[in-house]
Amino acid sequence: xxxxxxxxxxxxxxxxxxxxxxxxxxxxxxxxxxxxxxxxxxxxxxxxxxxxxxxxxxxxxxxxxxxxxxxxxxxxxxxxxxxxxxxxxxxxxxxxxxxxxxxxxxxxxxxxxxxxxxxxxxxxxxxxxxxxxxxxxxxxxxxxxxxxxxxxxxxxxxxxxxxxxxxxxxxxxxxxxxxxxxxxxxxxxxxxxxxxxxxxxxxxxxxxxxxxxxxxxxxxxxxxxxxxxxxxxxxxxxxxxxxxxxxxxxxxxxxxxxxxxxxxxxxxxxxxxxxxxxxxxxxxxxxxxxxxxxxxxxxxxxxxxxxxxxxxxxxxxxxxxxxxxxxxxxxxxxxxxxxxxxxxxxxxxxxxxxxxxxxxxxxxxxxxxxxxxxxxxxxxxxxxxxxxxxxxxxxxxxxxxxxxxxxxxxxxxxxxxxxxxxxxxxxxxxxxxxxxxxxxxxxxxxxxxxxxxxxxxxxxxxxxxxxxxxxxxxxxxxxxxxxxxxxxxxxxxxxxxxxxxxxxxxxxxxxxxxxxxxxxxxxxxxxxxxxxxxxxxxxxxxxxxxxxxxxxxxxxxxxxxxxxxxxxxxxx
Numbered sequence: 001x002x003x004x005x006x007x008x009x010x011x012x013x014x015x016x017x018x019x020x021x022x023x024x025x026x027x028x029x030x031x032x033x034x035x036x037x038x039x040x041x042x043x044x045x046x047x048x049x050x051x052x053x054x055x056x057x058x059x060x061x062x063x064x065x066x067x068x069x070x071x072x073x074x075x076x077x078x079x080x081x082x083x084x085x086x087x088x089x090x091x092x093x094x095x096x097x098x099x100x101x102x103x104x105x106x107x108x109x110x111x112x113x114x115x116x117x118x119x120x121x122x123x124x125x126x127x128x129x130x131x132x133x134x135x136x137x138x139x140x141x142x143x144x145x146x147x148x149x150x151x152x153x154x155x156x157x158x159x160x161x162x163x164x165x166x167x168x169x170x171x172x173x174x175x176x177x178x179x180x181x182x183x184x185x186x187x188x189x190x191x192x193x194x195x196x197x198x199x200x201x202x203x204x205x206x207x208x209x210x211x212x213x214x215x216x217x218x219x220x221x222x223x224x225x226x227x228x229x230x231x232x233x234x235x236x237x238x239x240x241x242x243x244x245x246x247x248x249x250x251x252x253x254x255x256x257x258x259x260x261x262x263x264x265x266x267x268x269x270x271x272x273x274x275x276x277x278x279x280x281x282x283x284x285x286x287x288x289x290x291x292x293x294x295x296x297x298x299x300x301x302x303x304x305x306x307x308x309x310x311x312x313x314x315x316x317x318x319x320x321x322x323x324x325x326x327x328x329x330x331x332x333x334x335x336x337x338x339x340x341x342x343x344x345x346x347x348x349x350x351x352x353x354x355x356x357x358x359x360x361x362x363x364x365x366x367x368x369x370x371x372x373x374x375x376x377x378x379x380x381x382x383x384x385x386x387x388x389x390x391x392x393x394x395x396x397x398x399x400x401x402x403x404x405x406x407x408x409x410x411x412x413x414x415x416x417x418x419x420x421x422x423x424x425x426x427x428x429x430x431x432x433x434x435x436x437x438x439x440x441x442x443x444x445x446x447x448x449x450x451x452x453x454x455x456x457x458x459x460x461x462x463x464x465x466x467x468x469x470x471x472x473x474x475x476x477x478x479x480x481x482x483x484x485x486x487x488x489x490x491x492x493x494x495x496x497x498x499x500x501x502x503x504x505x506x507x508x509x510x511x512x513x514x515x516x517x518x519x520x521x522x523x524x525x526x527x528x529x530x531x532x533x534x535x536x537x538x539x540x541x542x543x544x545x546x547x548x549x550x551x552x553x554x555x556x557x558x559x560x561x562x563x564x565x566x567x568x569x570x571x572x
Contacts, residue, residue, distance in 0.1 A: 004346040007228040023387040030382030033221035044260040045072040056265035076177035078109025091144030092116040113184035118196040119244040121540035125156035190214035208408035218401035219360040220258040235261035246361040270299035293325040321350040327467040360402040397423035452485035491523040
């Protein structure tokens with residue numbers, strides 16, 4: 001089967017083993033990279049001044065855009081405005097609204113003069129009922145200025161903001177950029193804080209992850225070395241993923257600026273009533289790199305099946321498909337690849353990687369095709385991984401120039417995030433795809449914090465089990481949480497996807513009966529109440545916080561294991 005030509009890098013892997021069973025993986029040294037990401041903005045503004053940097057739909061349905069030269073000019077003006085407001089690391093810029101050109105320019109302007117910026121999930125302003133997470137974030141950061149693009153943010157601002165609020169973006173363009181902007185820009189260096197990115201709070205309150213210029217620039221250099229085709233053709237992205245997450249805010253936002261690409265802001269989302277916007281954009285703009293979370297590919301798949309115009313445009317110049325952020329269903333992976341081949345007569349590489357907010361985010365990647373969607377590849381160039389044995393798996397701990405120095409104003413969390421040798425505790429578990437040949441990659445085996453033991457001493461590995469469970473129960477289950485720590489049987493609390501009847505769930509449950517004890521769910525309750533964002537059961541990404549659900553619904557867990565079972569309990 002012919003494969004579409006694409007120039008990729010490689011990883012030179014060095015391996016050593018310790019007496020305690022730990023495995024050290026080292027990769028080749030990373031080449032030079034700039035001290036500031038804005039150096040690349042200036043480079044491309046000089047080399048390709050009229051190239052589109054950012055574009056998004058306007059009210060008429062057409063595209064409005066900003067070029068590299070215009071973006072640099074406006075970033076300098078915004079920088080002058082922020083300096084006039086005396087913003088600093090102690091008084092940073094906070095943005096509450098989502099992806100748009102104004103948000104992008106504020107980000108660039110802040111970074112140009114060394115003012116840290118913090119994008120906050122719009123869900124904390126628009127979906128929350130108590131604004132508790134937003135209040136916590138603003139109290140932690142003590143911003144000097146808060147920007148929100150839209151009247152819908154006013155209730156949240158009134159409830160939580162104590163600082164000056166900017167609602168009229170044009171006001172930030174009215175201060176001329178003088179020598180003070182150049183002087184501030186010259187002071188920006190590798191250790192300057194570029195931004196604070198908040199983790200989604202899957203283990204408690206959100207944490208403000210410090211992202212320095214060194215982290216971001218080294219991470220972009222890593223990616224440029226791995227995706228060498230960016231040097232041959234500037235990337236074109238059509239991207240909906242939010243900038244308050246590292247995947248889009250660092251990875252995608254950064255790779256466009258670093259490599260002189262164009263970023264088409266997609267205002268769609270992978271959900272009914274919103275995916276149609278994404279489909280419209282992809283019919284019109286052909287990306288060369290396409291990133292999505294697994295649910296995004298699932299939402300797009302029916303349209304790719306039925307819409308020939310969409311397929312032809314989408315795959316026409318696509319070099320790489322990339323998924324990250326969650327486990328990908330094997331059948332979705334396979335069908336996307338099949339449609340690509342049927343449409344263009346070539347196989348398009350469907351690759352992936354893994355990282356975290358603390359790694360800026362790229363920490364590993366798979367640069368080759370595989371049938372196993374759990375293969376995350378190898379550590380990135382310039383990094384060192386320590387794999388520590390844990391419950392039959394290997395816990396990953398990392399070092400590299402892309403690792404955060406810690407959490408802002410949370411020293412106790414910073415201390416806990418690193419081990420005694422200074423390795424960052426990623427919290428993810430892996431096994432080697434081939435123990436005799438580590439170069440074949442590492443298979444993702446879930447989050448360490450989610451795993452637990454049954455009373456029998458058997459480990460329950462929640463990540464892989466959740467993926468199999470949801471696939472087995474499709475399309476009945478939206479998500480699931482597993483209970484049973486210290487008990488003899490595994491149980492489940494199921495968040496339903498629709499209105500399936502009890503018998504449908506019970507039939508699927510019985511068909512799991514032949515599984516081993518760590519996979520065999522003996523009891524389940526189908527929940528009536530969806531996961532709560534305010535209670536921390538669900539992150540702003542839609543991910544389920546296993547431990548928060550179990551804690552908040554402790555009475556349901558007790559009911560799950562009560563004998564005889566109540567009418568609500570499905571049991572076998």
